[in-house]
Amino acid sequence: MLKGKNVLVTGVGGGLGRECAASALRDGANVVLAARTAETLEATASELDPSGEHVATQVTDITDADSCASLVELAQRRFGSVDALIQVAAYENVWGGLYDLKFEAWRKAFETNVIGALTVIRPVAEAMKAGGGGSVVLIGSQSMFQPALPQSGYAASKSALLSAMYYLCDELGPDNIRCNMVVPSWMWGPNVEMYVTGTAKSQGRSTEAVLEDIVGKFPLRRMTEDGEVADVAAFFASDHAKAVTGQYLLVNSGEMLR
Numbered sequence: 001m002l003k004g005k006n007v008l009v010t011g012v013g014g015g016l017g018r019e020c021a022a023s024a025l026r027d028g029a030n031v032v033l034a035a036r037t038a039e040t041l042e043a044t045a046s047e048l049d050p051s052g053e054h055v056a057t058q059v060t061d062i063t064d065a066d067s068c069a070s071l072v073e074l075a076q077r078r079f080g081s082v083d084a085l086i087q088v089a090a091y092e093n094v095w096g097g098l099y100d101l102k103f104e105a106w107r108k109a110f111e112t113n114v115i116g117a118l119t120v121i122r123p124v125a126e127a128m129k130a131g132g133g134g135s136v137v138l139i140g141s142q143s144m145f146q147p148a149l150p151q152s153g154y155a156a157s158k159s160a161l162l163s164a165m166y167y168l169c170d171e172l173g174p175d176n177i178r179c180n181m182v183v184p185s186w187m188w189g190p191n192v193e194m195y196v197t198g199t200a201k202s203q204g205r206s207t208e209a210v211l212e213d214i215v216g217k218f219p220l221r222r223m224t225e226d227g228e229v230a231d232v233a234a235f236f237a238s239d240h241a242k243a244v245t246g247q248y249l250l251v252n253s254g255e256m257l258r
Contacts, residue, residue, distance in 0.1 A: 001238045003028030006079040008071065010034045010062055010120060011089030015189040016139065018044055019230035020086045025054060027234050030079045034060035034071050035089070062089045062116035065123075072123040082127040084135040084237035087117050094153035106153040113157035114164060125172055133176025137236045138165055139229075142185035142252055162248060169246040178245035180236040182229055185252040186214060189226035219254030 007024045011017035012033040024031045025048055033055060035041050041057040049055040056078045061067045075082050091112035094105045121136055128134030140162055142148075143155035161181075168179045186192060196214075200207045215223050229251045235241055236249075250256065 001027040001240060002084075002234060005029045005083040005237070006032070006075060006081050007084045007086060007237055008032045008034060008075055008082060008124065009086045009088060010060060010071075011087075012044055013037075013040055015191060016184075016187065016226045016229060017088040018048075019189070019226040020088055020233050021055075022048055023227065023230040023234040024084075024086070024237065025049060027238070029084075029237075030054045031056075032071065032075045032078070033057045034062075036061055060089075060120075062087075062120045063111055065119055068120040069123045071120070072127050076127060081131040082124055082134060083131070084137065085121065085124045086137045086139075086233050086237060087120060088139050089116065089120075090139065091157075092151075092154055094157070095150055097150055097152065101153060106156075109153050109157040110160065113154075114160045117161055118164065121168065125175070125177055128177050129172075129175040134178075135237045135241070136168065136172075136177065136179045137233045138162075138179070138181040139233070140181045140183040140248060142183055142250065142255070144183070146256060148185075165248075166246055173245060178236075178241070180241070180244060180246070181248040182233050182236065183248050183250045183252075184224060184229045185250075185255050186223050187226050187229055188223045192223070215253065215255075218252075219257055222253055224251055224253045 002024055007029045009021045012021055012035045021031050021033050033041050038059050045055045045057050058071045058074045060071045091109050094109045141158040143151055144159045165179050165181055196207050196210050200210045232251050
């Protein structure tokens with residue numbers, strides 16, 4: 001699905017970012033992995049493509065314009081073009097309601113999740129324009145639409161990113177650059193597995209029981225996996241979605257229908 005495409009993936013760690021890179025590689029892309037930690041990048045690249053033929057890595061801070069420009073330059077130098085960006089990097093540690101929230105955490109969320117995303121999109125869009133077009137894939141959060149955990153600051157930042165996406169679609173569309181958003185909810189990966197295991201231990205219950213409390217009323221009766229969200233991101237990045245822009249797609253095992 002992505003054969004011959006060159007894809008940038010930011011926020012490559014142990015969860016969704018890694019799975020987005022893995023999905024793009026499986027579908028035939030060359031992938032540039034970006035994150036803040038060199039050791040994580042090197043380990044992930046070696047695991048996903050031991051030959052190193054189809055991957056490159058770059059330590060990147062998406063809130064730093066020079067760092068983002070350097071990432072795009074690496075992609076162009078190594079693979080010749082930038083065909084897609086899957087923007088996963090985000091700041092999620094924003095908790096609390098009105099009376100106990102930390103404003104500095106809200107500021108960091110907006111600085112990373114909105115301004116940071118735009119900071120990396122700018123040089124990416126310039127490269128895509130020069131190459132005849134491309135696809136920008138953003139990661140949202142179901143918390144934008146349905147309060148669940150006390151994470152209004154994170155949800156608000158993702159809502160702002162969704163609004164920005166609509167304006168980007170209008171601005172970048174004439175250059176054949178598409179912008180879409182994948183919107184997950186609960187995702188079975190390292191972070192959620194740790195939450196479920198910790199909750200079960202603290203409550204003296206089984207992990208199966210805790211998981212049932214979360215997904216028992218979902219239409220699919222299960223939790224979406226990180227890799228399944230990544231596969232939808234790969235679809236948006238591909239030519240199978242070449243007429244799709246300005247859209248968001250919930251990947252949540254039908255949770256909001258309960």
